Amino acid sequence: MTARPKVRPGKRTNDPEGLRKRVLDVAEASFQARGYHASSLGDLMAAAGVTGGALHHHFPTKKALALAVIEERVAAAVETTWIAPVQAAGSTREGVRSVFEAVAAELEQQGFVRGCPLNNLAHELSLADPDFRTALAGIFSAWRQAIADKVRADQQAGREQDTDPQRFAALAVATYSGAMSMAKTTQDSAVLRDCLNALEQGVSSARAKRRRRVLRQYKAF
């Protein structure tokens, strides 16, 4: 009954990569759901099944852990859900539309809106620490760059001639970010579709109307 050793010696197996991954998994989820300051290392350790010593060995401070989450997980999330689909799409507009719809569909089926990982941390940490801010700004930059590059690719194919690549990229990212912010607050993904529709209608109405006009003129002849 006294001083029972919890772990009998000879049973431990070192797995630094696996342990690190487990900690990052838990931290990413907790930062996303509760935020950085509301996530205690104690909670993370319990959730990951990791002792204080192990955690400290891989991530000396809480800041180091958050920086790793940002650079390895948040950046990857933006890459997966936005950059890759846009690059793979037939056009910028198609790519943007597909992302909005994919995210909206995903939120609707899971019935819960956690918000955008990047924006969540950006709001909480941008002013808290310069290192956080720099890391987050880099992800925003890559995100915008990918969209702007896609617009330029469209332009070389003869499309989107009167679209400013950088401005459109900023608009797309801002619209998505803001829409996710509202979706998170209202816990309703409908605003995502509203924004997508308004974005598409407004942005492509010039072409659509000109085409319609041309058709009418042809008919008139």
Place this chain on the structure above:
Amino acid sequence: MTARPKVRPGKRTNDPEGLRKRVLDVAEASFQARGYHASSLGDLMAAAGVTGGALHHHFPTKKALALAVIEERVAAAVETTWIAPVQAAGSTREGVRSVFEAVAAELEQQGFVRGCPLNNLAHELSLADPDFRTALAGIFSAWRQAIADKVRADQQAGREQDTDPQRFAALAVATYSGAMSMAKTTQDSAVLRDCLNALEQGVSSARAKRRRRVLRQYKAF
């Protein structure tokens, strides 16, 4: 040198409204700059020059204080910087443009981007507590409603016939929210102007281009 009484009796003057206002001022600023969880009541008490007893008398819990900040200050900020200017503008587009430019100009002159008060708290607190979420969602709703109403007013004046009021309102709020998020992260207000230009170009390009075309045709003759 021993036990100097800090406050000699007979000098105190009760000023509940003033004290409450001071606390809200400090809390609003701190929540905006550092966030809710990163703002300790001790810091707020020191900054406001208020004792624990006084703070507790006006705001029993930290949550109650935050709720008061949201309902009284954040809502008022949205009203002042967005709703009133839009309602006073000659048209929805003019109102939106004027707000974007006013905010961008203000940020540029103060050389520092604190972000949108509503979005800052929305990201941190929406999932933390249902009461927070409800209060914040209400402000978003009023914000969108004001813009949608303005579009409807435009429509009754014969303008904006092919604009969906609710969708445009969602787009305007989302664009601003997302642009401010990026501006905060990059500490650069330029993205605000990018987004405004992209929004205006896309949304009004139909009309603008048609007009330019007409002018060129007149010149040709």
Place this chain on the structure above:
DNA sequence: TTATAAACAGACCGGTTGTCCTGTTTTGTT
């Protein structure tokens, strides 16, 4: 005046937080 409640002061407390430290076990190298 006197009673009564509001407004405020200031200490106090249990719990939590992030970090550090010492020791033990495992792994890799020679």
Place this chain on the structure above:
DNA sequence: AACAAAACAGGACAACCGGTCTGTTTATAA
């Protein structure tokens, strides 16, 4: 086998947090 370094265990700790409590002062009303 011998050794060093990495990987991990687990406790300790000082600082801090939010909330509570008791007591005193001020304002209000009878």
